[in-house]
Amino acid sequence: xxxxxYTPLAQSLPATVPFVGPETQERARGQAFAARLGANENIFGxxxxxxAAMAQASAEIWKYGDAQSHDxxxxxxxxxxxxxxxxxxxxxxxGLLGYLVRxxxxxxxxxxxxxxxxxxFNYHVAGFxxxxxxxxxxxxxxxxxxxxxxAAEVDAKIVYLANxxxxxxxxxxxxxxxxxxxxxxxxxxxxxxEAYVECAPEGTAAPVSADDPRVxxxxxxxxxxxxxxxxxxxAMAHPDLISAFNKVRNHFGMNRAAQAGALAALQDRDxxxxxxxxxxxxxxxxxxxxxxNGLSALPSATxxxxxDCGRDGVFAKAVLDSLVDQGIxxxxxxxxxxxxxxxxxCGPQAxxxxxxxxxxxxxxxxxxx
Amino acid sequence: xxxxxYTPLAQSLPATVPFVGPETQERARGQAFAARLGANENIFGxxxxxxAAMAQASAEIWKYGDAQSHDxxxxxxxxxxxxxxxxxxxxxxxGLLGYLVRxxxxxxxxxxxxxxxxxxFNYHVAGFxxxxxxxxxxxxxxxxxxxxxxAAEVDAKIVYLANxxxxxxxxxxxxxxxxxxxxxxxxxxxxxxEAYVECAPEGTAAPVSADDPRVxxxxxxxxxxxxxxxxxxxAMAHPDLISAFNKVRNHFGMNRAAQAGALAALQDRDxxxxxxxxxxxxxxxxxxxxxxNGLSALPSATxxxxxDCGRDGVFAKAVLDSLVDQGIxxxxxxxxxxxxxxxxxCGPQAxxxxxxxxxxxxxxxxxxx
Numbered sequence: 262x263x264x265x266x267y268t269p270l271a272q273s274l275p276a277t278v279p280f281v282g283p284e285t286q287e288r289a290r291g292q293a294f295a296a297r298l299g300a301n302e303n304i305f306g307x308x309x310x311x312x313a314a315m316a317q318a319s320a321e322i323w324k325y326g327d328a329q330s331h332d333x334x335x336x337x338x339x340x341x342x343x344x345x346x347x348x349x350x351x352x353x354x355x356g357l358l359g360y361l362v363r364x365x366x367x368x369x370x371x372x373x374x375x376x377x378x379x380x381x382f383n384y385h386v387a388g389f390x391x392x393x394x395x396x397x398x399x400x401x402x403x404x405x406x407x408x409x410x411x412a413a414e415v416d417a418k419i420v421y422l423a424n425x426x427x428x429x430x431x432x433x434x435x436x437x438x439x440x441x442x443x444x445x446x447x448x449x450x451x452x453x454x455e456a457y458v459e460c461a462p463e464g465t466a467a468p469v470s471a472d473d474p475r476v477x478x479x480x481x482x483x484x485x486x487x488x489x490x491x492x493x494x495x496a497m498a499h500p501d502l503i504s505a506f507n508k509v510r511n512h513f514g515m516n517r518a519a520q521a522g523a524l525a526a527l528q529d530r531d532x533x534x535x536x537x538x539x540x541x542x543x544x545x546x547x548x549x550x551x552x553x554n555g556l557s558a559l560p561s562a563t564x565x566x567x568x569d570c571g572r573d574g575v576f577a578k579a580v581l582d583s584l585v586d587q588g589i590x591x592x593x594x595x596x597x598x599x600x601x602x603x604x605x606x607c608g609p610q611a612x613x614x615x616x617x618x619x620x621x622x623x624x625x626x627x628x629x630x
Numbered sequence: 631x632x633x634x635x636y637t638p639l640a641q642s643l644p645a646t647v648p649f650v651g652p653e654t655q656e657r658a659r660g661q662a663f664a665a666r667l668g669a670n671e672n673i674f675g676x677x678x679x680x681x682a683a684m685a686q687a688s689a690e691i692w693k694y695g696d697a698q699s700h701d702x703x704x705x706x707x708x709x710x711x712x713x714x715x716x717x718x719x720x721x722x723x724x725g726l727l728g729y730l731v732r733x734x735x736x737x738x739x740x741x742x743x744x745x746x747x748x749x750x751f752n753y754h755v756a757g758f759x760x761x762x763x764x765x766x767x768x769x770x771x772x773x774x775x776x777x778x779x780x781a782a783e784v785d786a787k788i789v790y791l792a793n794x795x796x797x798x799x800x801x802x803x804x805x806x807x808x809x810x811x812x813x814x815x816x817x818x819x820x821x822x823x824e825a826y827v828e829c830a831p832e833g834t835a836a837p838v839s840a841d842d843p844r845v846x847x848x849x850x851x852x853x854x855x856x857x858x859x860x861x862x863x864x865a866m867a868h869p870d871l872i873s874a875f876n877k878v879r880n881h882f883g884m885n886r887a888a889q890a891g892a893l894a895a896l897q898d899r900d901x902x903x904x905x906x907x908x909x910x911x912x913x914x915x916x917x918x919x920x921x922x923n924g925l926s927a928l929p930s931a932t933x934x935x936x937x938d939c940g941r942d943g944v945f946a947k948a949v950l951d952s953l954v955d956q957g958i959x960x961x962x963x964x965x966x967x968x969x970x971x972x973x974x975x976c977g978p979q980a981x982x983x984x985x986x987x988x989x990x991x992x993x994x995x996x997x998x999x
Contacts (some may be wrong), residue, residue, distance in 0.1 A: 262844055
């Protein structure tokens, strides 16, 4: 008996995972983490109004979600002063990245990103046969000029830029990105991943018209809004591009409770404001813990902080491994020289206390090793 | 300023939707439906334990879902007496259909299904450039022999068979499907969509080994378990094929509350049993309503009933339009001669009372038109 006949592309792909999840690590350790600070989840959590909306929607979960996410798109359009036709709602930015790559990238098509930037985007590019070209970070920031120059050089169809950046937490002023668009090659779409932008200083979101056909901006309810497990994200772009998602998306793919929760979360501006204040406090606390241990924290416009461990990637990995051994889930950048850092998500005092207690031992262990 | 450069395939696709959702229709009507009987949702709803599990998970929705759906897969494996390696959990059968088609089907690859069978499968096949070949129903049932013969004729990589069938509600004995596998051409995967199988008579689920490389079976929490809006489905197949999903799926794409809800729903066998009893009662009631109006209902192994309106598709469409005008959401088959029927989902007494009240007027209106 023979098995299925895969496409040549599918045959060439590894059965991989962009990230090993914390639950998988916990099962391997045989023990739960004491502090879950590795996945840039927002431990301060969603608005209680969003929780209530999701709980209420659970009782009506026998209904499919609205295929148009109409109410959420209306509210997002009002929030961003655009039209609903400028907005597509999808199953998190991860889901939207997959749809976008599928629409634009076929075997051999060129894509540009930074070396060590978001792996799930790279996973989708590889998954559709695209060829990824990378540009190094400069001073721990994504290098907009070099990205656009590389895009011109390789005739890229997409250039990926996260602002603020993950995993470094660095950022550019939105006006600088808008100005740089003059140097974006024709026929190259700027994919601006603004997953963390709510945590960033005023002026970080790029002032780009939603009718600009050169740019798509992606946002999420996973970070500042604290709803990573709901899988609700959205993209803003020219209506033609937004409409193209209807060619490939799962029209009934949105969880109905997630739709209701996102709408409630969007409307609870007070909750968002106090979460952002807590995130800012936690960033300062993490920087303080780093300093207490003779390390420096990088400035961050996100809900996480990259801590420079002061040596190379091998050393930072030893620090990370010891933290994980001690029950503190953190992650680290993939590429040198950013991988001299560990990446710690913001969280409440108890979690950061755990990190503060574990870090000296982790450093001692790494130095001894 | 130029827009994005789409792939030739994406350029060729229409921005379509396999189904127009009830909310979309309600917005067009300017009025909510009195009875939502068109999408084969399970109005009897999910287990209260599932609702409680989802509500509880909503408070922890700041966490991403477990990328491996470990606990749910363990429970499903025990339930089906297979290993977790035989099971992939995904964002509803719709999501899993997309992943499967992507793994096997590229431009020009042949796929076989029945004329008028599940449109979302066809949507995915078209979306990856596959060429769909159709076989007519025979006596309102999918014609297994003809499907497999057509698969041999066109060298199909996938043959789709829903058992029980949507939209007709008809079914084959599982043993007959297992026996027919001798005639499945080598290199053709049988995609057995068993979305409704919990509603079917004992013996409808095909007795196929999970290690059989020729078959993948898909199941869902959307129908008998009453959780369509959660987006939780699963597939059972040979571990090699299951593992291949890891090449293309969104690893963190599952809603965390949906994972918890599905697990609780699976474990509440009493609730499922009483829902199935209610569905059986509702099927009989719908058949009675049909008979009261001089129409015949087709036998059904699902949570819906196809009612033969006694004339052609134009007449049935007029009946349907009048029902919709009266606030009764129903749907109908797409292809002749099945489109002589309307398709009515099972539901509680109030909804069926609404249908019973509206049907005579709908028939009168269609006969007058």
